Amino acid sequence: MARTEAVLENVHRRIADHPEIVGDAGELARIIRQEAGVISDGDVLELLRRLRNDSAGIGALEPLLLIDGVTDIVVNAPNQVFFDRGAGLEESDAMFADRAAIRQLASRLAVACGRRLDDAQPYVDGRLARDDGSIIRVHAVLSPPAQDSPCLSLRVLRPAQTTLTELIHRGTVTPGIAELLREIIRERRSFLVVGGTGSGKTTMLSALLAEVDHRERIVCIEDTAELRPPHPHVLNLVARACNIEGSGEITMADLLRQALRMRPDRIVVGEIRGPEVVDLLAALNTGHNGGAGTIHANSLAEVPARLEALAALGGLDRAALHSQLAAAVDVVIVMKREADGTRQVHQIGTLEGVPVAAHVTWEAGRPAP
Structure with a gap:
């Protein structure tokens, strides 16, 4: 786990230096192999998926969107992530490395919504359109004012087409x-x-x-x-x-x-x-x-x-x-x-x-x- 996170961090640094490679899956795969050394094709694909989620999706929370009927995802702390699919909140296996990782994701989502989230503006409310036609309503509160950890609340809105x-x-x-x-x-x-x-x-x-x-x-x-x-x-x-x-x-x-x-x-x-x-x-x-x-x-x-x-x-x-x-x-x-x-x-x-x-x-x- 620690090695994987280190590889991702190094790849993110290289993307920051050369942002033009972010859409080149072949080049990203080459960089991953270079940073990781010996790595299987399956692990390369998994890291590519995580890079995509980190840059365009909702990061570690992305797999929760695949759960049938999910309407809400809430993050209370790095190891406290819950989702709702119609029967109340359920605890998920998703987690963050630390509080800084939650803040980083919340800040990126705020920017994607055309908002700002920082110490001067410690809470944000926005909307994020996705390629599948759904919309995610994003709300985040930094710490402080959140007491222990940054909090993130996502409402998943799908087009209503029922008869x-x-x-x-x-x-x-x-x-x-x-x-x-x-x-x-x-x-x-x-x-x-x-x-x-x-x-x-x-x-x-x-x-x-x-x-x-x-x-x-x-x-x-x-x-x-x-x-x-x-x-x-x-x-x-x-x-x-x-x-x-x-x-x-x-x-x-x-x-x-x-x-x-x-x-x-x-x-x-x-x-x-x-x-x-x-x-x-x-x-x-x-x-x-x-x-x-x-x-x-x-x-x-x-x-x-x-x-x-x-x-x-x-x-x-x-x-x-x-x-x-x-x-x-x-x-x-x-x-x-x-x-x-x-x-x-x-x-x-x-x-x-x-x-x-x-x-x-x-x-x-x-x-x-």
């Missing part, structure tokens, strides 16, 4: 509820999909958008590009954070205003988490029926209070929010992740009256209405 038929096979919805959801789409009802983190909100939203008439134009607005419904006319607009100099930011609210001028049949907000809720409600109340969005809320009853908090960020008071909400949103679909990792439609309901009150029309365990 309602597939969700029936998975047990997420029953055939009866699936037909009810199709009716909501056919009747151009505006709806929200709500639930906790990892409950399947985006997957459900994508499946519902796949049911939209193919003659309609859907404009999807997201913070991170996840919605890829199997529909022939979907346009994706993605928000952008400011750069290192503090300029160039494009907010969700900015994109919503642009979407209104793009002849949308349906406006969809991938995740409502800020003042853009004001623009969305205004859009839904100006003739854009059938719009949709997702928000974080654990139950139907929590939705009004959650939207009040978001609307306050956009300068909309409680009375105005409830008036807009009652007219704009027809249906709320609540997703829930069970203890075994399965995701299900938990509730379907409405928001009625001023002030708005949540009414459950169907809940898991009952027959479809």
Whole structure:
């Protein structure tokens, strides 16, 4: 192990001196053999793989992305690496040589995301696009402020392309509820999909958008590009954070205003988490029926209070929010992740009256209405 790390360190030094060789696998293999002396072809391939992961992938964490269904990878310390594939956190065999190795990987990922991570800016949040179409949401905190070791949190986001038929096979919805959801789409009802983190909100939203008439134009607005419904006319607009100099930011609210001028049949907000809720409600109340969005809320009853908090960020008071909400949103679909990792439609309901009150029309365990 120590010899392998020494060989890698020497190769990295030579790459730093001659960066043009980083894409030349033959030259890298020659350098590895030169540094290692006697080494098998298999070990050369393994070192080449590690060099690739260190330069373009996520280093020692790269093998965890091959685990089926992995959604999160977290690093608490050099020998404390965990992953989540839907059944809670599991400890992995991956490890780092020391705390400096974690910091080095976190700093490289930050640069790849167009951010900086150093003692002056000891935490970072960014997005990293991969060749397979997935996106990794990167968050890192250095020590200090992290008490013992730099911490790294990766959320793996894969394009949501599921259909309602597939969700029936998975047990997420029953055939009866699936037909009810199709009716909501056919009747151009505006709806929200709500639930906790990892409950399947985006997957459900994508499946519902796949049911939209193919003659309609859907404009999807997201913070991170996840919605890829199997529909022939979907346009994706993605928000952008400011750069290192503090300029160039494009907010969700900015994109919503642009979407209104793009002849949308349906406006969809991938995740409502800020003042853009004001623009969305205004859009839904100006003739854009059938719009949709997702928000974080654990139950139907929590939705009004959650939207009040978001609307306050956009300068909309409680009375105005409830008036807009009652007219704009027809249906709320609540997703829930069970203890075994399965995701299900938990509730379907409405928001009625001023002030708005949540009414459950169907809940898991009952027959479809």
